Amino acid sequence: MEIQTFYSNGKLLITGEYVVLDGAKALALPTKFGQKLVVKEGDNKIIKWTSYDSDGSVWFNDYILFEEVRNKTVRDTNSSVKNTLIEILHQAFIQNPTFLDKNGFEIETFLTFPRLWGLGTSSTLINSIGDWLQIDAFELLQKSFGGSGYDIACAKADSPIIYQLENEQPHYKPIHFNPSFKENIHFVYLNQKQSSKLAIANYMSKHHHVNAIISKINTISYEAIDCKEGKEFAKLMEKHEIIMSDVLELQTVKEKLFPDFKGVIKSLGAWGGDFVMAVSKENPKDYFIEKGYNIVLSYEEMIL
Missing domain, CATH: 3.30.70.890 (GHMP kinase, C-terminal domain)
Structure with a gap:
């Protein structure tokens, strides 16, 4: 059975919070913490999804039908996590419809930071889904969650970056930032x-x-x-x-x-x-x- 593994870095925005949405240049730092996505083949046109917090506990566990992804079926108001996943996967399907030609998937995510820390549970997931399905993670973020996209840039980067939106397009470059203090x-x-x-x-x-x-x-x-x-x-x-x-x-x-x-x-x-x-x-x-x-x-x- 083929197993694919993807990893994305968490993020901290040091300067430019909020105004980065309006084109300000922001200093952003990827963190040593992040999230791993593991994809295995499954069956029955179902995605069996399990998400683990950094202490090994399961914080989300559910089944998502391919049909729900294809039609963006948001039913159960009690599971906002499932609904969010369906929204992200539906947008991923628009960008790459072929992924639902498979038989099914077993997907696990592993955080290396406690989920409540806010270092990018969503952005690390969206970036890794982008890598898995070979689609543009910035577009995936924009059309599912919204936001400036600096967190996607950090998920990909392995050094500090300067990030800017120009005409709503993300631009970022690695910089040397290693303060002596x-x-x-x-x-x-x-x-x-x-x-x-x-x-x-x-x-x-x-x-x-x-x-x-x-x-x-x-x-x-x-x-x-x-x-x-x-x-x-x-x-x-x-x-x-x-x-x-x-x-x-x-x-x-x-x-x-x-x-x-x-x-x-x-x-x-x-x-x-x-x-x-x-x-x-x-x-x-x-x-x-x-x-x-x-x-x-x-x-x-x-x-x-």
Whole structure:
């Protein structure tokens, strides 16, 4: 029996959150964590799907009929995961109808990070499905989930990238970003998953004066890449937070949760959830653990 295996990297968006949708240049980092997709032959025109979390527990297990994929049959409102999978696979079918000529599939996915971390459970899956079916993963994302596509670029990349949408087309290139001050950078999980879809909708309702700030964000992205000192990098991240706080009409995460933190805290991706980046002279682990945030990863532990 033929077994195919695909792997895609997780992602963190360091600069350009939200405004990347409007053409800003964003600094994005693939993570050491990701997701594996294993495809075996099956039968009865059925996809038997099992998804494993990083601790080995099954977080999704179901059967999807080829007919459901072909017709995009979304029935059971209780299983939003199944419905999402059907939507993704239906779009994949539009891009490559021949995959449903087979007898069936047994598909397993294996996360190497806890699912709730928000490092790209969907984007890693979409990229690997793209690799499996030899279709354009950016188009697959766009027509199923939406979003800027930076996460697909990270899924494919094995080094930091600068990412931009031009005329709604993804452009990205690998860059050299290996800060000498990386021991001053940590990533802290805020104990809550953030919905990218909702966050984007909120941004779209508020982004009337966004063009004026795109060039400012672009400058910050490029200056951050060239930074030689942690202090300078921290100042740029602080500046970025203030600009986005104005656009989103939201408090910064530091004002809201960590006003007494000695250093800079920067939101990554959707504001209000998932990971934030802390830049500080001292190791901030104890500070965050005392506040009840136990997942604090160093740059080395997190970034590919």
